Amino acid sequence: MAEAINEALRHEMRRNPDITLLGQDIGPYGGTFGVYKGLYDEFGVDRVTDGPVAEAATTGIGIGLAMAGMPTVVEIEFIDFITLASDAIVNQAAKMRFCFGGQVNVPLVIRTPIVNRLGLGAQHSQSLEAWFMHIPGLRVVVPSNGADAKGLMLTALRDGNPVLYIEHVRLYASKGEVPEADEPIPFGKLRIAREGKHVTLATYSGMVRPCLDAAEELAKEGIECEVLDMRTLSPLDRDGLVNSVCKTGRLIVAHEAMKTAGAGAEIAQSAQEGAFDYLEAPILRVAADDQPAPTGVLQDLVFPTKEKVIAAIRQVLL
Amino acid sequence: MSNPSNLTQETLLFWYRQMCLIRAFENHAIGSFREGLFTGTTHPCICQEAICVGCAAALEPTDQVFATYRGHGHALAKGLDIKGLMAELLCKQDGCCKGRGGSMHLCDVEKDFWGTNAILAAHIPIAAGMALANKKRKNGRVTVAFLGEGATSEGAFLETLHMAALWEIPLVIVCENNGYAISVPAHIGKSVEDVAQHAAGFGMTGSIVDGNDPILVNAAMKVAVDQARSGGGPTLLECKTVRWERHSAISAGKYADDAEALKWKKADPIPRFEKRLVEEFGIKAKQLRQLESETQQEADEALEFAKASPTPTPEMVADYLYA
Numbered sequence: 001m002a003e004a005i006n007e008a009l010r011h012e013m014r015r016n017p018d019i020t021l022l023g024q025d026i027g028p029y030g031g032t033f034g035v036y037k038g039l040y041d042e043f044g045v046d047r048v049t050d051g052p053v054a055e056a057a058t059t060g061i062g063i064g065l066a067m068a069g070m071p072t073v074v075e076i077e078f079i080d081f082i083t084l085a086s087d088a089i090v091n092q093a094a095k096m097r098f099c100f101g102g103q104v105n106v107p108l109v110i111r112t113p114i115v116n117r118l119g120l121g122a123q124h125s126q127s128l129e130a131w132f133m134h135i136p137g138l139r140v141v142v143p144s145n146g147a148d149a150k151g152l153m154l155t156a157l158r159d160g161n162p163v164l165y166i167e168h169v170r171l172y173a174s175k176g177e178v179p180e181a182d183e184p185i186p187f188g189k190l191r192i193a194r195e196g197k198h199v200t201l202a203t204y205s206g207m208v209r210p211c212l213d214a215a216e217e218l219a220k221e222g223i224e225c226e227v228l229d230m231r232t233l234s235p236l237d238r239d240g241l242v243n244s245v246c247k248t249g250r251l252i253v254a255h256e257a258m259k260t261a262g263a264g265a266e267i268a269q270s271a272q273e274g275a276f277d278y279l280e281a282p283i284l285r286v287a288a289d290d291q292p293a294p295t296g297v298l299q300d301l302v303f304p305t306k307e308k309v310i311a312a313i314r315q316v317l318l
Numbered sequence: 319m320s321n322p323s324n325l326t327q328e329t330l331l332f333w334y335r336q337m338c339l340i341r342a343f344e345n346h347a348i349g350s351f352r353e354g355l356f357t358g359t360t361h362p363c364i365c366q367e368a369i370c371v372g373c374a375a376a377l378e379p380t381d382q383v384f385a386t387y388r389g390h391g392h393a394l395a396k397g398l399d400i401k402g403l404m405a406e407l408l409c410k411q412d413g414c415c416k417g418r419g420g421s422m423h424l425c426d427v428e429k430d431f432w433g434t435n436a437i438l439a440a441h442i443p444i445a446a447g448m449a450l451a452n453k454k455r456k457n458g459r460v461t462v463a464f465l466g467e468g469a470t471s472e473g474a475f476l477e478t479l480h481m482a483a484l485w486e487i488p489l490v491i492v493c494e495n496n497g498y499a500i501s502v503p504a505h506i507g508k509s510v511e512d513v514a515q516h517a518a519g520f521g522m523t524g525s526i527v528d529g530n531d532p533i534l535v536n537a538a539m540k541v542a543v544d545q546a547r548s549g550g551g552p553t554l555l556e557c558k559t560v561r562w563e564r565h566s567a568i569s570a571g572k573y574a575d576d577a578e579a580l581k582w583k584k585a586d587p588i589p590r591f592e593k594r595l596v597e598e599f600g601i602k603a604k605q606l607r608q609l610e611s612e613t614q615q616e617a618d619e620a621l622e623f624a625k626a627s628p629t630p631t632p633e634m635v636a637d638y639l640y641a
Contacts, residue, residue, distance in 0.1 A: 020454070046454060052484065057443040057477030064447015064461075067432065070454070072447075087474070091437045092444060100425035100433055101416030102638035137639055160641030 002035050002172035004146030005111075008153035009036070009073065011182065013043055016071065019157065021048045022062050023075025023111075032077050033113060033172050055081055059088035059110065063162075066108040067096070071157055076112035079166060080126050085110070093162035094137030109156045113167040114206060116256060117303060122292035125299070127205075127257035132164050133234045133266060139163040139187055140234040144171060144208035146178040148231055151185030158184065168206040188235035192244070196224035199250040199313055202241055202267050204230040207254040207286075207304060214309040225313065233263050241267065242274030249280035250316045254309055259287035281316040325533065330599055333375060333532050335609045337367040337588055340391040342617035343400060347390060347407055347421070350621060351567045356408050360421040363391040364562035365530070368587035369464075369494050370395040372535025376543045377462065382430045382452075384445040384463040387422035388494075389434030392464055396431040398424070404620040410627035417630050418638060439465055439472035442491060446478050449489040449546075460546045462490045467556075468499025470513045476520075479554065483522035488546040490539070491554045494529060496561035498573075514556040522552050529557025530587040533594070560585040 013019045021039065023031075027050035030037040040048040051058050055076060062074035076082050082089070093106045116125040132140050139161055143149040149167070156163040193208060194215050201211045208229045215225035226244050230237065245251050251271050253264035264285040271283060286309050289302040344362040351360050363370065366388070374395035377383070385392040393403055398414060406413030407421050414426045425433040432448060435441035445463035452459040469475055470493055482489045493513045497504050510516065517524025523545065527538035535557055542553035563579040564572040573579040595601040630637075 052481060054477040054481060056474045057446070057481050060440065060443025060474060060478065061447035061450060061481065064444040064449070065451050066447070067444065068448045068451035070451050087437055087440055088443070092435075092440050096433070097641065098639050099415060099419045099423040100427075100638075101413070101418045103415070103425055103427045104433070105641045107641075 001143070001146045001149045001167070001174050002033060004150040004178045005035050005153055005167065006037055006039070007178065008150040008157070009039060010042065012154060012157045013039070013047065016157070018070040019047070019073070020065055020070050021073045021075070022051055022058055024051060024053055024077060026050055026075050031075065033169060035111070035167075035172070055084035056088060059085035060092065062108050063088060063093050063096070063106055066106045067104055071107035071109070073109045073111055073157075076110060078115045078124055079112045079128050080124050082110075082112055082128060089132070089138065089162065089164065090135050094135045097161075098137060105160045106162045107160050108162045109165050110163070111165045111167065113169050114256065115169040116206070116293065117299060118169065119295050119299060121295045125293035127255065127288070129166055129233055130257055130261060130263045130266070133236070133263060137162065138234060139232065141165045141187065141232050142205040143167070143231060144205050144229050145174060146176045148185060148191065148229070150178050151183050152187070152231065154182065154184040155187055159187070166205065170206055185231070187232045188237050189231065190237040190240040191229040191231055192226065193229045194225065194227040196226035197248055198224050199252060199316055200226045200228060200244045200248045201252050201254060201309065202228045202230060203254040204233065204263075206256050210304070210306040211254050211309055213306045214313065217306070217310060218313060223313065223317065230267070236266065236270065238270045238274060241271055245271045245275040246278045249278050251279070251283045252286060252309065252312045252316060253283065254286040254304055256288055256303055258290050259285050260290050262287050284312045284316055286312050327599060327601060329375070330595055331601065331605070331609065333371045334591060334595060334606060335613060336371045336395055337532065337591065338610045339400065339613040339616060340367045340370055340394050341588060342614045343390060343394060343404070343620070346404065346617050346621045348567050350408065355625070356420065358420055358422070359566040359568045360407065361388040361566045362562050363388050365582040365586055366494055366496065366559050367391055368532040368535055368591065369492065369529045369557045369559060372532035373462065373492055373539045375532070375536050376539035377460070380430055380459050381543070382432050382445070382448050382459065382461045384432050384441045384461070385434045386438075386441070386465055386469070387434055387436045388466065389424060389464070390421070393424045393426070393431055393434070397429050398426045398431055400616060400620040401623040402426070404624035405627045408624040408627070409629070410624055411630050412623070412627035416638070438469035439475040441465075442475050442478045443481070446482050446487050446489050449482070449487045450485065452488055458547060460488050460490060460543050462492060464492045464494060466499070467493055467495040467497070467504055467508065467513050468502075470516060471507065476516070479516060479520040479522060482552040483520045486549065486551040488549070489552040490542045490546055491552065492539070493554065493556045494559055495556055496559045498561050498565070500565045512556060514554055517554040522554060524554045524556070526556045526558065529559035530585050530590060531594070532587070532591060
């Protein structure tokens with residue numbers, strides 16, 4: 001997936017000479033997780049600019065470049081550090097166009113990875129996407145594989161609105177087919193990762209693979225799960241979700257963010273509003289426990305797993 | 319005090335007129351807020367008009383300006399239409415932001431006025447970004463960001479000083495030091511006496527000027543703008559001034575002390591400039607009265623226009639959210 005994102009950036013930077021990348025460690029170093037590999041050599045320091053450790057000002061500067069008509073990608077090295085840039089994202093980028101009566105566009109992409117289960121502790125293990133779903137004016141993108149990552153990045157770079165593009169450290173090395181062609185994927189369209197008729201699993205980012213594995217395992221028992229990769233949380237494909245739930249009558253939402261007020265709450269409520277009469281069982285959430293992530297062996301206890309997904313599926317099918 | 323010989327009477331009278339126009343606008347802003355013509359609040363720049371006019375006069379029309387919620391004066395000085403501004407305050411459809419921004423969110427991209435911001439110092443890095451775009455495009459344009467001294471304690475401001483100096487961004491940050499962050503006086507809220515002192519620590523130019531004289535402000539601003547335009551990097555220019563009797567038109571933020579509240583009247587840059595114009599430049603007081611009355615009329619007409627402008631209709635409520 002890291003290569004797919006790199007390919008999308010390279011492709012779009014060749015097409016649009018105004019695109020600029022800003023952040024820390026993105027130059028010759030190639031990014032903390034290698035996403036920028038080779039971009040500095042191809043596009044030079046003016047377009048791939050290493051900056052100081054200053055998330056607030058870097059993001060603000062990205063907004064200014066974007067307002068001036070230079071689409072900008074700002075790197076936040078771990079999503080946990082986005083708190084330092086939150087005013088720029090929430091009060092500035094997301095509000096600018098609306099407040100100014102449509103005079104200003106902010107074509108800004110904030111790239112940031114979820115980095116969990118690496119034993120890095122409570123300040124480097126969070127999934128904070130739900131906070132940003134709460135902010136109209138922002139797009140929130142959560143790809144789970146290389147093909148989607150590329151197509152969604154192309155859309156992000158052309159969208160004209162501020163986009164929070166959330167990657168996942170565990171997915172960077174994942175393998176998969178990525179189309180060569182220029183094929184942007186529209187925001188707000190989920191992907192049916194596996195078709196099924198007994199229960200819907202709505203998920204995204206790092207939980208897509210465990211959900212697919214759970215579905216695979218239960219298929220042996222004749223339980224057919226439909227796995228929805230939401231791909232973007234804002235806009236959220238409510239219609240696609242409701243269609244699936246109407247078909248299966250059961251829904252489980254799975255994510256690595258903590259359970260309380262996570263994206264799952266919004267997804268579950270959207271299904272309830274649109275498919276209430278079709279529901280055969282309560283909607284369940286499989287999510288991280290409501291506590292900071294510990295280090296060491298304890299960390300495995302708080303995060304959702306394939307086994308927890310399977311247990312939830314069995315529960316709704318009782 | 320110097321009398322720069324290159325300032326023509328025409329220029330000086332234009333500046334005077336602009337200052338009077340800002341004052342008349344602000345008086346109407348306060349008046350119409352108190353009358354209930356709009357809700358929220360409004361932050362007048364009364365007593366700070368010399369900064370607006372002196373700085374704007376040092377800029378080219380294509381230079382970009384960012385300001386704060388106390389930004390009506392900067393908008394007028396940058397050439398925004400007074401009617402559109404007043405209509406914006408009254409949240410009307412003919413407002414410069416279609417009535418969606420109100421007093422604290424003014425913008426006119428056509429005039430290269432890139433907006434006023436209601437979050438302290440948040441616009442400083444954004445202005446730096448626009449200035450960086452100028453540098454990348456080698457277009458010779460300079461970006462200016464105004465802020466009050468209260469905002470100079472914010473991280474976004476300090477981080478931006480560092481990055482603007484590091485990347486030699488063509489940016490001028492103008493601090494309007496009016497001595498108060500809402501209720502907290504600068505001697506309690508700031509570790510340095512002069513905000514400009516912050517510049518040295520980041521390796522950038524800092525300068526200080528009496529902010530209540532447009533001629534002095536203009537001269538200091540020209541130096542800063544020339545430096546930025548010629549590739550010499552950013553400047554933090556501190557203009558010493560005095561705040562109007564309270565933070566905003568709602569009563570919160572009123573000075574505890576009446577003498578303090580009226581301090582602005584002693585520092586008022588308009589009578590002070592009048593005195594200079596008459597005594598040093600031989601301009602007739604009558605001519606000044608004439609200009610003042612013209613600007614009053616202009617502001618009156620703007621208010622009437624704003625009152626008559628339509629209110630956005632319910633189906634427009636979510637317009638302009640996404641590109």
